[in-house]
Amino acid sequence: MSAPAIDPVRTPVPSAAVRKAAEPRRATPARFDTALGWSDRPSAAWALRILLCAIALGIFAAPFLTIVSGAFSTHASGSSLSFLPRDSTMLNFRVAGERGIWDYFTNSLVIAGGALLLQLAVSVLAAYALARHRFCGQALILTLFMLTMMLPEEVIAIPLSLVLGHVPVVGLDLKGTAWGVILPLGAWGFSVMLLTEFMKDIPTEIEEAARLDGVGEFRMLWQIVLPLCKPALGVAGVLGFVMIWDQYLLPLIAAKDPTDYTVTVALSILRTDPEVGSGVVLAGALIALVPSLIVYLLLQRSLVTGIAAGATKG
CATH class of the missing domain: 1.10.3720.10 (MetI-like)
Known part of the structure; x- marks a missing residue:
């Protein structure tokens, strides 16, 4: 009397969802997020934040730029706002050195x-x-x-x-x-x-x-x-x-x-x-x-x- 035949173990075929999960994930580009909640998509809020940052930068940078331009200007005035030197000269530094x-x-x-x-x-x-x-x-x-x-x-x-x-x-x-x-x-x-x-x-x-x-x-x-x-x-x-x-x-x-x-x-x-x-x-x-x-x-x-x-x- 012969022994009954044993069927080989069949490997289950993974489903499409399992195969997709097993695939290596592609690195997604990081978003441009900040503490202000910025994103890389232009919008009205995005433009408003750019404007506010430009105003803040102007407030803090204006005195520094005025000092630099006035130091190299021939006729500098502390009461006028100028970002570019007028008639550039090094005479002011020479007088200060004296x-x-x-x-x-x-x-x-x-x-x-x-x-x-x-x-x-x-x-x-x-x-x-x-x-x-x-x-x-x-x-x-x-x-x-x-x-x-x-x-x-x-x-x-x-x-x-x-x-x-x-x-x-x-x-x-x-x-x-x-x-x-x-x-x-x-x-x-x-x-x-x-x-x-x-x-x-x-x-x-x-x-x-x-x-x-x-x-x-x-x-x-x-x-x-x-x-x-x-x-x-x-x-x-x-x-x-x-x-x-x-x-x-x-x-x-x-x-x-x-x-x-x-x-x-x-x-x-x-x-x-x-x-x-x-x-x-x-x-x-x-x-x-x-x-x-x-x-x-x-x-x-x-x-x-x-x-x-x-x-x-x-």
């Missing part, structure tokens, strides 16, 4: 560079202690840093002038020196608070693993914490430089002689000089504007990344 603008510019560079380095060093050390350690009086110290941000410069101008003239304990007279401007700017509450909040988000597991390998405090800060805080350092660097570069009252009260002034104070002197015109003042303003633009362009990526990280935190 009035000592480059000496004031050098003073500003020395003060801004020294104060920014000192400010970042103090902010990093203070933020590391406040964020990664617990000690008595920590809340009080944080409150004091916040209070320093609420005091206007005019309130502390006279006491600061007296202190700079005779520093307590050591009895030094810092007026007329770069240190008279650098030291008061060496600590800024905003950068301390910014770095403190950023360092608090660093996982404790990283620190614990590093300590098991015998990493000390200084190495922990230099090789582990600081590389993770590059975006926050970029924000603190850009905003700190702009704050220091735009100082007006502090260089004025810390100076003993007009040669000690910075470029911001020199611009007010040029403006009141009856022998120079608006073109010379605009040329000096353009010279004073260049360092801030350079610092922003160099640290733009870190600035945007740091702001984005702060916006999405939590």
